[in-house]
Amino acid sequence: MLDAKQIESLLNSLCWHLEYSSFSVKMSTSLFLAELFATSSWIDKVSHIPVYNLMACIEVLIIHSLNSEDEDLRTAVTSLLRALSQSPAAHSMQLSMMLLESLAESSLRTLTECSLVSSLFDLLLSSMSSQSLVSLAMNKQLTEWIIIKIQTNEACESMICCLGDLIKCLPSAMAAATFAKVSVITESIARSATTAAQVTSSKISDLRFCCQIVTHCYLHWMTSFPAESKEEIVRGIKGLLNTLVVSWSQVLSLADRDLLSSLYSDVVHSISSLLALKDIIQERKLVIQLVIMASLPWLTENYTPDPEANFCVTEEVKSLALTLKPLLSDEILRVCLLSVIVASKEILPKWRLHILRTVSNFKRPVPLTAITKHLQYLLLDQGPPSFHLIYDLLHPVLSLQSCIVDESLAQVLGQLSCIVAGGAELSWKNVKCKTPVWDIDRVICKKCDVTEKQTLQSVDPGMFEPFIQLIYKDSHKIRLLMAAALPRLFSHIKISHANGETMNMLQTTLQLVEDTNRDVRVQFSTLPHRAFQHSSMEVIGQFVDKVLTINASTQDEEMKETLIMTVQSLGRVEDQNLLPICIRFLVESYLSSSQFVTATAFHYLQRLAEFRGLNPSQIYQKNQSMLAECLSEKVVEILSNRYSEELTVMDLFDRASKLFHYESPSLFITSLEKHIVPYLVSSEHTDIHQVLKLIANHVGKSYQQLITTNMKYIFSHLVRSCHRTTLEKKISYLEAETRLSIKSLLRQSFQGVLNQLLLYFGTRHQQIKLGLAFFLSQDGQTQLSSDNHVSDELLAEFIEKHLLGVLVEFDHILLQRSTDIKKKEDVISSLIHVIKLLGSRRVTSLRIKISTSLKLALTTTAGRLPKLCCEAWLCFVKHVEVASLKYMLSYIVVTLLPLIRTLPADVAPVLEYLVVKCRKELSSSFNELYFIPEVPQLSEVNAVLKNYMVFSGRPDAFPLQLKQYLAGVNHDNSEVSKQALIKLRQLLLDNRNQLYQMIGGAETVNPLVTEAMQKVCILIILLYYCLYYISKLMLM
Secondary structure (H helix, E strand, O other): OOOHHHHHHHHHHHHHHHHHOOHHHHHHHHHHHHHHHOOHHHHHHHHOOOHHHOHHHHHHHHHHHHHOOOHHHHHHHHHHHHHHOOOOHHHHHHHHHHHHHHHHHOOOOOHHHOHHHHHHHHHHHHOOOOHHHOOHHHHHHHHHHHHHHHHOOOOOHHHHHHHHHHHHOOOHHHHHHHHHHHHHHHHHHHHHHHHOOOOOHHHHHHHHHHHHHHHHHHHHHHHHOOHHHHHHHHHHOHHHHHHHHHHHHHHHHHOOHHHHHHHHHHHHHHHHHHHHOHHHOOOHHHHHHHHHHHOHHHOOOOOOOOHHHOOOOOHHHHHHHHHHHHHOOHHHHHHHHHHHHHOOOOOOHHHHHHHHHHHHHHOOHHHHHHHHHHHHHHHHHHOHHHOHHHHHHHHHHHHHOOHHHHHHHHHHHHHHHHHHOOOEEEOOOOOOOOOOHHHOOOEEEOOOOOOOOOOOOOOOHHHHHHHHHHHHOOOHHHHHHHHHHHHHHHHOOOOOOOOHHHHHHHHHHHHHHHOOOHHHHHHHOOHHHHHOOOOOHHHHHHHHHHHHHHHHHOOOHHHHHHHHHHHHHHOOOOOOOHHHHHHHHHHHHHOOOOHHHHHHHHHHHHHHHHHHOOOHHHHHHHOHHHHHHHHHHHHHHHHOOOOOOOOOHHHHHHHHHHHOOOOOHHHHHHHHHHHHHHHHHOOOOOOHHHHHHHHHHHHOOOHHHHHHHOHHHHHHHHHHHOOHHHHHHHHHHHHHHHOOOHHHHHHHOHHHHHHHHHHOOOOOHHHHHHHHHHHHHOOOOOOOOOOOOOOHHHHHHHHHHHHHHHHHHHHHHHHOOOOOHHHHHHHHHHHHHHHHHHHHHHHHHOHHHHHHHHHHHOOOOOOOHHHHHHHHHHHHHHOOOHHHHOOOHHHHHHHHHHHHHHOHHHHHHHHHHHHHHOHHHHHHHHHHOOOOOOOHHHHHHHHHHHHOOOOOOOOOHHHHHHHHHHHHHOOOOHHHHHHHHHHHHHHHHHOHHHHHHHHHOOOOOOHHHHHHHHHHHHHHHHHHHHHHHHHHHHHO
8 A cells, every 4th residue: 555655756757747748648647547536545545645745736637637628537636626625724725726826827718617627616615714814915816816707707606606705805995896896797797688689598697696796795794894884785786786687587588488497597596695685675676576576486367466566567577477387397486485485574475475375285395395494584584473374384284295395394393493482583604605595594593502591482382293293204314304403492392291292292202212213313312401401300200211211122232322322411401310310321331241332331421521510530429329229230230140241240340440530449349338238238139248248358347347337328228128028038137147136236336327217217208217116126125016116206205315416417418518419408308307206395405406407408509408498497497386486586587598589489488487477476586687688478577577676666766776787787697787788778768867967966976877987988998899809800
């Protein structure tokens, strides 16, 4: 195989023969080069050689192929140029500039007769994205050269598109001059077509090319320059547009019947480009003429346009329409329909709607694609009053069973939902001149396509539910387009368990999870992140169940790969409860026996971690219990020989330790010990003790020590996961393995066992009560009934004795930042059930310690914890005797103050119980609650407080309130200080006269006024410095 240098040397040698050898040698060399470049592997190798090394060689190849009649060589060189267009932008730009400069200096007349030149300009277009690489001198030279070619009818379409992009790189003044020059040329061509006695297709083609130049240059100016420049352009091309319309009309009327169809096709393509840019034509009559010209196929004696169009619907036009109608293909009708759709909403609305309904009724697939694909622009222009057209025009075409219509529907479904949601707009950014104006996907959604997403209204699911059936189509292209549209659609439709339509849509879309086509599955994998952001766990649960079912039933590695991608997308949903589920799935996939699945899972687990801002260590710390369960299941699979490859338990731990960046398996096993041992003990496998002994060896303990030191976790896990008979069986197993009675095992970690049991009292209430009963049965001091039933009173008495130790454990969990939020939620939920079990008498005696634990829980604001805290505080105040609440009232309200701003509806029941229901017993302390903010949810509370303020009606109320609010400003709680400042400001505004009296009504200033002034001055200074430093940061 030749290397790059050898290939370069060979090409230079061959090009030398092309330039200097005899005719016969040149012919042989040409044939050899044609065969050489016909091989894709050679072209690929050449495209990787630095372009500047190939300049002379490729220039010789192009010039020789242009002068040669060997079409094979031309085709081969064209393929080479296309391959080079994929090389780095700097290289392809440099190459194309030099080659075009060489061609510009040559006098080749075959320039426009060869597709090779078109490929050469395509090469230039492909590198135009880096506009800074275009030198001003070369830009100007190329622009002038292309304009000359247009004047001499030697311009190809690629040249014209290239000119449009070149103009974008010119300075404003130069661009304006170029624009004016092109307009003059275009108008000249239009006039020549008007005065011509005979019409040719090349004339119309020239008109079409020039029209594209005008529209694309206009597009650039409209998006890049100020409004005054836009107005100047519109004024400048007004005469040009009138000339174009006149020339089109006359050319069509003069054309022979054989040419009429192709001429009309070129005309309506140009009209579509002009009408798509609505602001380009300010004159209403001109727009009407264009619309009528585009709607000639539907102009009949039975139905004519609005009277406003009478000036241009002449007998000649009607005659032309009758002549044209049988000649037009479906493709021409499609372009005509596009023109009708994109025109401004105030132009002949009834006539245009009549055309759309007529086409929809005839059910011809190709014209219908214009309606299905481009109706979005009409909806965007006309707004909500036109949304009924989705029902009227698009729903009926679903029954047509046309592949191309279904494809066009699937292609625009997402954009339609964005428009109906009210968040779509047109964008002209990054538009290339090579793309027709009317075929640009320009709809940008404020929710789906921008970084700072806006909240939009939800759309009616019934409007889009029928389109979901396209998922069942046999064509994988339709399913692929549907999979691409679903993220947008479900961004605007809230999937709710109570809404049957949305659930039906979800059930149907789930078919794509196991689609036979991998591309469809890959595209669908992006859906969960967008679709389930605001869905309930019941809805998401169905999706997760579907994924898990498919994963368990398939051995197809590519299917597992796309399932991993889908779950990774689901893990990006904001709901924190989903993350552990997704991580578990990815970890299980990582521990798969397939190396491909393992590598895929590792990659997407890393991506999910990066998205969540987590490293592997943090993932491990937050999900230890779940990962332990996952690993224990894999251990049982290995022991049961259910793995498809030879894998030991130690290999499993080694692989997992590497995933979470542990230096050795032993360190990993040590960190996971207390989590994994309970799962392994509860396993039914007969050889599980061998794994336990392996773990004991790695953590440096004996087998018996491993069980006794983890007994508190083992017993709690067995109580929660085993039936009574299984529990007794496992206890016998533990006694046999340790040679100790269960009583001795529990006594060794008495408080720890109780802590672990009560930690799950809220989530496993009945199981924990049975576990506590068993726990008590091992205590010789407690007398139980024959069936070991324990009354709530007996349990409450037992828990009360040891509650302080339990609360210490709870506080430790609540204070740890690394603790999973789910575990903290379990703590608060369990504390609620403990309070209810203890009753008022016992809670009152322990109220200080319990309230301290509840206050600690407020340091975490993630997940459902704040709502659970509100429930816990309500339960607490209702189980504390009212007489004791009197001295805690201010403390409780101050503690809950931060939640009033975020969860006023959840805090309100607590304050209503304290202030409204217990007003008689607690009213003497109400004057301390001046800092409760005025929010709608607390209106009843504030109304009661106003009636019980001790200052009401007193002559010295103002100084007393002033003193109270000034003291509140110094409060340790920032929320109290904030509310005190708000109240202080309002008090001073309402009592200005009394304030003036206190300042000037005596020889000495009242100390309260002095204190108030000091605090105000301090606040002003602090505010000044805050604003100063903020401004400094903004300037950095």
